[in-house]
Amino acid sequence: MNGDVFPESYTSEQILTWKSKANGLLDSNPKLFILLNQGDRDWMDSGEGGWKKIRSLEKLLSQAGHPRFQVFLNQGCPGPWTVSFPNLEIVVINSQWWNHPFDKPLPTSDACTIADTDNFIEELEGMLDEAKSKNVLILSHFPLVSLGNYGGRFAVSDYLLPPKVAFRQNVGTSKDIVNQQFDAFRYRIANVLHDYSSVVFASGHERNHSIIKAESNFFINSGAPVSAGFVVKSRRAVLRSSAPGVVELTYNQNGQVSFSQLNVGANQLSASKTGVLINASISRPEITATAQTPPETGIFTKVAAGPEYASGWFKRLWFGQHYRASWTTPVQVPFLDLSNTYKGLTITGKGGGRQTTSLKLSAGDGKEYVFRSVDKDPYRALGFELRGTVAADVLKDQTSTQQPYGAMAVAPLMDKIGVLHATPKLYVLPKSEKLGDFRADYAGLFGMLEERPNDKIAKDKVFAGANDIEKSFKMFSKIYHDHDNYIDKKEFGKARVFDLWIGDWSKHENNWKWAGFKDQRGEVFRPVPRDRDHAFSRWDGIIPWFADREWGVPNGENFGEKIHGLRSLMWQARHLDRFAANELSKADWVNAAPLLPIRKLVNQFDTHARYLLLEPDVSP
Numbered sequence: 001m002n003g004d005v006f007p008e009s010y011t012s013e014q015i016l017t018w019k020s021k022a023n024g025l026l027d028s029n030p031k032l033f034i035l036l037n038q039g040d041r042d043w044m045d046s047g048e049g050g051w052k053k054i055r056s057l058e059k060l061l062s063q064a065g066h067p068r069f070q071v072f073l074n075q076g077c078p079g080p081w082t083v084s085f086p087n088l089e090i091v092v093i094n095s096q097w098w099n100h101p102f103d104k105p106l107p108t109s110d111a112c113t114i115a116d117t118d119n120f121i122e123e124l125e126g127m128l129d130e131a132k133s134k135n136v137l138i139l140s141h142f143p144l145v146s147l148g149n150y151g152g153r154f155a156v157s158d159y160l161l162p163p164k165v166a167f168r169q170n171v172g173t174s175k176d177i178v179n180q181q182f183d184a185f186r187y188r189i190a191n192v193l194h195d196y197s198s199v200v201f202a203s204g205h206e207r208n209h210s211i212i213k214a215e216s217n218f219f220i221n222s223g224a225p226v227s228a229g230f231v232v233k234s235r236r237a238v239l240r241s242s243a244p245g246v247v248e249l250t251y252n253q254n255g256q257v258s259f260s261q262l263n264v265g266a267n268q269l270s271a272s273k274t275g276v277l278i279n280a281s282i283s284r285p286e287i288t289a290t291a292q293t294p295p296e297t298g299i300f301t302k303v304a305a306g307p308e309y310a311s312g313w314f315k316r317l318w319f320g321q322h323y324r325a326s327w328t329t330p331v332q333v334p335f336l337d338l339s340n341t342y343k344g345l346t347i348t349g350k351g352g353g354r355q356t357t358s359l360k361l362s363a364g365d366g367k368e369y370v371f372r373s374v375d376k377d378p379y380r381a382l383g384f385e386l387r388g389t390v391a392a393d394v395l396k397d398q399t400s401t402q403q404p405y406g407a408m409a410v411a412p413l414m415d416k417i418g419v420l421h422a423t424p425k426l427y428v429l430p431k432s433e434k435l436g437d438f439r440a441d442y443a444g445l446f447g448m449l450e451e452r453p454n455d456k457i458a459k460d461k462v463f464a465g466a467n468d469i470e471k472s473f474k475m476f477s478k479i480y481h482d483h484d485n486y487i488d489k490k491e492f493g494k495a496r497v498f499d500l501w502i503g504d505w506s507k508h509e510n511n512w513k514w515a516g517f518k519d520q521r522g523e524v525f526r527p528v529p530r531d532r533d534h535a536f537s538r539w540d541g542i543i544p545w546f547a548d549r550e551w552g553v554p555n556g557e558n559f560g561e562k563i564h565g566l567r568s569l570m571w572q573a574r575h576l577d578r579f580a581a582n583e584l585s586k587a588d589w590v591n592a593a594p595l596l597p598i599r600k601l602v603n604q605f606d607t608h609a610r611y612l613l614l615e616p617d618v619s620p
Helices: 012-028 050-061 117-130 156-160 162-170 183-193 313-319 324-328 390-401 406-417 433-442 472-481 489-501 542-547 566-570 574-580 586-592 598-602
Strands: 034-036 069-071 081-085 088-093 135-140 199-203 209-214 217-222 237-241 245-251 257-265 268-278 300-303 331-334 345-350 358-363 368-373 425-428 446-451 468-471 512-518 523-529
Touching: 012 034, 012 050, 012 069, 088 117, 117 183, 117 345, 135 245, 156 162, 209 245, 217 245, 237 257, 237 268, 245 268, 313 390, 313 542, 331 425, 345 433, 406 489, 468 472, 468 523, 472 512, 472 523, 489 523, 489 566, 489 574, 489 586
Parallel strands: 034 069, 088 135, 135 199, 199 217
Antiparallel strands: 081 088, 209 217, 209 237, 245 257, 257 268, 300 331, 345 358, 358 368, 368 446, 425 446, 468 512, 512 523
């Protein structure tokens, strides 16, 4: 049930009666599952008391629960959530979270694990990546595309009132999929799905039935079980109907996905149209062994981080020399021994990040690790209309502004100033059965392995011996709800001054974790900076030079002997700095400056790429 199940007004007795009937239906059908999503009417038609109502509804539905009755209300959080079957992965989205204009769970409310669009998109992409061997069905009450009135499609007669039609098509109400609340999210989701195939996105909001094929994905609207409305003709429509009923999907064991349009008549359902959407399941192709990905581990190989960044004088003049020498110089790196490193590593899933390819791993030593690619690809961070264009090529080329091994240079420097951090090591992933479903895409990947700060492991194994490891917004919430908790502000100031010295301009909230330690006062949080992609960033070349001006992009700064753009260096972290460092005095900031000749130490390390790689440490 994809949202809007209950009327705007209901009593507790009505809800419990409905739940009892649903439980009886489940008891008499042992293979039946009921998944209940939320819609705009459940949120009081996007009204002011919508969040309060959804929490009240969840409280009622949690009574007399059934193991095969899954309610996806979760305090009104956006999701995403997954339900797994042998040949099908279902992803549930609360689309109303974006559409709702009033109170709803935000990062500061501490109601949701995810309560912002960026983290939601990252989580959704991870779910879709991990489900590539299955068919995928996404359930969302609001559709992304529609052939009905809510999608801005109207009958000819409606155009006799042009102001109404123009408003619905361009501004929209809270029920239209074109409205200022929902537009940005709709665009982001469409952008994500552009990278995948054979995904079915099913919605229940529009008062008609349609199946629309867009590239290699399908968008189903089925929101007219009793009465239906207008639906426009479309060459992309596999199905379109204004007859009351439902659309039924069938997922077969061989991977075939078929549909039936079931119309209501004489108190029964009858199929009026059937068809096949997907002919076979998605399967990963096997790869063959190459010289770069032998089946045995413990062998060294030479690999360049980014040979594609080589350039002639003309490109270097206009787009910069950057760190092209480091990217194109082969270095000697060991293959990662998954069986023995850290007492054995097991892949647990795909990591986050839109530009970095990464894997999460659990180790025999009880800790968790992450493997991140050295090279970056901004392809997925671009809107699909820019992909394959000159703009995409230029943006990809500007990855060379990053020092590929900068994180390895930063780690020993941070040891000197006493700031917590992970220490990465360079490896190449082998062609190993231990990679499982990830072998086809990840064998031969050149990247860095480092400990993943996490507290969901044995307490004696937690990073830095901390009691808790929190993301920034969770840490903010803990401080807000208990004033005995606090940030080690002087250590944070030291970490921020260090960021300025190495030219790392990207330290926004998501680039930090926080290690919590109990003391007599409460819990003190020490900063754990991460993601050093932009350390020592170089913006030479004519075009990057213009971008680096004060009137250019607000963030970003060329690394050199002197700091020229303090505002640019601090722009990304301005909100975090105001929260975490507001009690620091000018003297505190001055004293935070570590007594290390960092500029002299790192200014010349692009003359060759061997500064940390002459004697690679491959010990587990």
